[in-house]
Amino acid sequence: MFKSPAKLFQLAITLLACAFLLIPTLQSALAGVTVNYFRGVSSGLTFKWIIEVWALYSGSIFLSIGLALACLVCTLIIGVPAAYALARNPGRLSRMLEEFISLPLAIPGLALALALLQLYGGWREFRMSWTFILVGHVLYTLPFMVRSVMSVLAAIDLKTLEEGAASLGAPSHRRFLDIVVPNALPGILAGALTVVTLSIGEFNLTWMLHTPFLKTLPVGLADSYASMRLEIASAYTLIFFAMIVPLLLAMQWATARAQRIMS
Amino acid sequence: MTSRTFAQLCLLPLAIFTLTFLALPLARLILASGEGEFGWGIYLKILQTPRYYATLLQTVIISVAVTIAALGISTTAGLFLVRNRFMGRGVLLSILTLPLAFPGVVVGFMIILLGGRQGLVNQILPGHWVFAYSAFGLFLGYLYFSIPRVLLTVMAAAEKIDPALEEAALTLGAPSHRVVLDVILPALAPAMIAAGAIAFATAMGAFGTAFTLATNIDVLPMVIYTEFTLSANIAMAAALSVVLGVITWVLLLIARSFSGATIAAGG
Amino acid sequence: MTLSLTNTAKTYADGTRALRSTNLDVAQGEIISLLGPSGCGKSTLLRIIAGLETPDEGAKLLFNGEDFTQIPVEKRKVGMVFQSYALFPNMSVRGNIGYGLKMQKLSKTEINTRVDEVIELCRLEPYATRSITALSGGQRQRVALARAFAPRPRLLLLDEPLSALDAALRGQLRDELAQLLRSFGITAIFVTHDQDEAMAIADRVAVMSHGEITQIGTPEALYRAPKSEFVARFIGAAMPLGRHIQADTMYFETSTLKLPAPAAGKTAFVRAEDVRLDDNSPLRAKVMSVTFLGTHYRIALEGLAPDPVFALHSALSAPKVGDTVGVAIDPAAILMLPAEKKAA
Numbered sequence: 088m089f090k091s092p093a094k095l096f097q098l099a100i101t102l103l104a105c106a107f108l109l110i111p112t113l114q115s116a117l118a119g120v121t122v123n124y125f126r127g128v129s130s131g132l133t134f135k136w137i138i139e140v141w142a143l144y145s146g147s148i149f150l151s152i153g154l155a156l157a158c159l160v161c162t163l164i165i166g167v168p169a170a171y172a173l174a175r176n177p178g179r180l181s182r183m184l185e186e187f188i189s190l191p192l193a194i195p196g197l198a199l200a201l202a203l204l205q206l207y208g209g210w211r212e213f214r215m216s217w218t219f220i221l222v223g224h225v226l227y228t229l230p231f232m233v234r235s236v237m238s239v240l241a242a243i244d245l246k247t248l249e250e251g252a253a254s255l256g257a258p259s260h261r262r263f264l265d266i267v268v269p270n271a272l273p274g275i276l277a278g279a280l281t282v283v284t285l286s287i288g289e290f291n292l293t294w295m296l297h298t299p300f301l302k303t304l305p306v307g308l309a310d311s312y313a314s315m316r317l318e319i320a321s322a323y324t325l326i327f328f329a330m331i332v333p334l335l336l337a338m339q340w341a342t343a344r345a346q347r348i349m350s
Numbered sequence: 351m352t353s354r355t356f357a358q359l360c361l362l363p364l365a366i367f368t369l370t371f372l373a374l375p376l377a378r379l380i381l382a383s384g385e386g387e388f389g390w391g392i393y394l395k396i397l398q399t400p401r402y403y404a405t406l407l408q409t410v411i412i413s414v415a416v417t418i419a420a421l422g423i424s425t426t427a428g429l430f431l432v433r434n435r436f437m438g439r440g441v442l443l444s445i446l447t448l449p450l451a452f453p454g455v456v457v458g459f460m461i462i463l464l465g466g467r468q469g470l471v472n473q474i475l476p477g478h479w480v481f482a483y484s485a486f487g488l489f490l491g492y493l494y495f496s497i498p499r500v501l502l503t504v505m506a507a508a509e510k511i512d513p514a515l516e517e518a519a520l521t522l523g524a525p526s527h528r529v530v531l532d533v534i535l536p537a538l539a540p541a542m543i544a545a546g547a548i549a550f551a552t553a554m555g556a557f558g559t560a561f562t563l564a565t566n567i568d569v570l571p572m573v574i575y576t577e578f579t580l581s582a583n584i585a586m587a588a589a590l591s592v593v594l595g596v597i598t599w600v601l602l603l604i605a606r607s608f609s610g611a612t613i614a615a616g617g
Numbered sequence: 618m619t620l621s622l623t624n625t626a627k628t629y630a631d632g633t634r635a636l637r638s639t640n641l642d643v644a645q646g647e648i649i650s651l652l653g654p655s656g657c658g659k660s661t662l663l664r665i666i667a668g669l670e671t672p673d674e675g676a677k678l679l680f681n682g683e684d685f686t687q688i689p690v691e692k693r694k695v696g697m698v699f700q701s702y703a704l705f706p707n708m709s710v711r712g713n714i715g716y717g718l719k720m721q722k723l724s725k726t727e728i729n730t731r732v733d734e735v736i737e738l739c740r741l742e743p744y745a746t747r748s749i750t751a752l753s754g755g756q757r758q759r760v761a762l763a764r765a766f767a768p769r770p771r772l773l774l775l776d777e778p779l780s781a782l783d784a785a786l787r788g789q790l791r792d793e794l795a796q797l798l799r800s801f802g803i804t805a806i807f808v809t810h811d812q813d814e815a816m817a818i819a820d821r822v823a824v825m826s827h828g829e830i831t832q833i834g835t836p837e838a839l840y841r842a843p844k845s846e847f848v849a850r851f852i853g854a855a856m857p858l859g860r861h862i863q864a865d866t867m868y869f870e871t872s873t874l875k876l877p878a879p880a881a882g883k884t885a886f887v888r889a890e891d892v893r894l895d896d897n898s899p900l901r902a903k904v905m906s907v908t909f910l911g912t913h914y915r916i917a918l919e920g921l922a923p924d925p926v927f928a929l930h931s932a933l934s935a936p937k938v939g940d941t942v943g944v945a946i947d948p949a950a951i952l953m954l955p956a957e958k959k960a961a
Contacts, residue, residue: 091526093526093527094430094434096426097427097430098430100423100426100430101426101427101430101431101442101446103423104423104424104427104446104497105445105446107490107493107494107497108445108446108448108449108494108497108498109445109448110464110470111459111460111461111463111464111470112448114463114470115459115460118463124468125468164363165363165364165367166364168360168361168363168364169360169361169363169364171360172357172358172360173361175353176357184361184364187368187372187373188364188368188372190372190376190599191372193551193595193598193599193601193602193603194555194595195554195555195557195571195591195594195595196555196557197557197571197574197591197594198379198555198574198591198592198595199375201379201587201588202375202376202378202379202591203371203375205375205378205379205382205584206374206375207375222371225367225371226371226372229364229367233364243706244701244703247699247701248705250667250669250699250703251697251699251703251704251705251764252705252716253353253668253669253689253690253691254668254669254690254691254695254765255691255716255717255720255764255765255768256691256692256717256720256721256768257691257720258691259352259353259355259356260356261720262353263356263360265705265716266705266707269705269707270705270707272707284451285451288451288453288456289453290454290455290557290558291453291454291555291558294557294558294561305453305455305456308453308455308456308459309455309558309561309562312455312458312459312462312562313562313564317468320459324456331451331452332448332451334451335447335448336444338451339447352689
């Protein structure tokens, strides 16, 4: 079916790009279970690196999962009502506010982390606590939750649905719980998966905010890349892939689903 | 409680959080940049100090190269994937979007696996093919996470192009390469500008990849990091952060005005 | 009077006068239609009654003598059927119908009993457990009505309840809606831009134009005795007739017509159904176009007024374009209205 030279060229570029992105991930997966990567697969396959990574870094992995869940709770509590309020009162002020909370998407994490350190770095209890990292993660993931929910709310005729509920005697908070939240669920789900995926993988902010006692998964990864043998670094990367890839696929599925509902 | 009061109540948590952890810290950062020995002249100092402006220039050059390469590759692949249905298309699409969730450090490691001392290329080809720690390695790393971002933006726009436009051009006698030039690329232009701005801004601000590759090439985020941690030159780190933040923010604002895409500038 | 509105007006923030000072009284059990072209303020008036819009200062809304101007929508006990129906997609048909009862904090059994009752009344039994997205337009319309009616509202408000349906279904559901509203025995106000709908359903019709009620009355009264050119044109599409009137004689291009009473200074209107072709009549007109409409022909005639006048002609054949024909108009069918200032 790909007869024309132009099509073949396009196919070649696509396959090359795929190879560029996929080959190192496969290498890393393979290296993580190979006895000696330098000698190649012929040296035999083993789980010993993965077990070693678990012994060294399981704390980081659990810290990241815990942080991601805490981050999810925060973005739900802050983001969902805010998305509703912004969707319900569209206007210059709402757009400006949305633009402002989206700044962490545009400004490099490094700059944000510096800003947080400048203001709160001197407050020792906070600086040393895991909540300091949590603040960074919420800052970075919140716009995704807000926008994901807002885009679903913008697609349904929220105003009329709410008027319908009001004419049936529902006060504001009941309208929010009975009408807004259930109808925004696809957006909330897509937003939630995005928040968890991004939080588990966040490095730029976290690297600046972490303490020697609070290393998240990506911080541990950087640590292993710098100081461990290639097999351990690869095994750790493999564990990370095993966590992040299903999340990413779920996130893409949920986002596509939310968009289908919107159209 | 009126619905107006309720809406204001809904915004309250966001307002408190954003004020405390975004507005005030950013204000502090800007103030901090003016508290050094040069005062507000520090921004002029960036342009007068060869090390800083050379870094700025170098970061811009690498980012421009990455943007052009990512646009070329992703537009070609994206158009191909949108306009052809075949077995395995879904798999290719998944592979091409996978790195979206990879932190910059992992991308850096991927480049080490490709072009490091024990890297694939060095194993296959005779001689010393170690490029992971050079400017080319950095370029490849940035390209690695830019391809998916550009691809998604371009594909979203390509799917919205009315196939009738292309058919109309063909019925009018245009050969297929003219159709691409006259119909498809103009229709994709806004998305490509947006995707380019996203790729450029992401490359400008990327820290994790440069950090892992521990390259000899100075890029702006690495200089900010070393100013802050090694030299404890807080004012300069803050000033460079402000400059970097303003550049990426303005670029993404341009991107948004062209396509409304929401893709994080991480990496 | 069940419902009484005094001095009700609405000016939007941008200065648009959507509704001029309006008074309206509605009797218990009466069905009132607000009829008018789009932008005439009919929906605004309905939304003010519902509590979805706040009227300008000075308005007074009474229900059985009790002032409810300041009561928010959720406490007004009005049922509303929305133009888009606004059915909750996250709830089933039963869930939608029971929602208002749930808001009244009734017990589960009370809610179920009432929902069953309303479902039966609206003949929705086969769809009760379906999701909203699985319903056709006509079914959605009935669910919307059932949902609004279930909580026993004091007043039922309907905003263009049939306009979301296609033309064929609209005619059928119009009669069904009229029947259901009568069987409810509820005071109802409904907004429409379709005069057939208003005539078929309402006891009284309020014709609105430019933010005002121009005339209110039974459908017969509006049709037979319109008080203004706007009402005459809007209800039954009356057309201006004649060149001018002197004393009791109407002058055409080539002939005259004796009127029953002197009518100088007034404007005459006639409806197409009152214009007959009659070869014996001295009144002559030229045929401009002939359209075959199945049961009759619609014929445009030149020479009876500055604009073409249409005649409905029921016969097996019609005159040809260009023919000169005789036209008979019963002087009693001519509507005499005060002349309005307009570009002739």
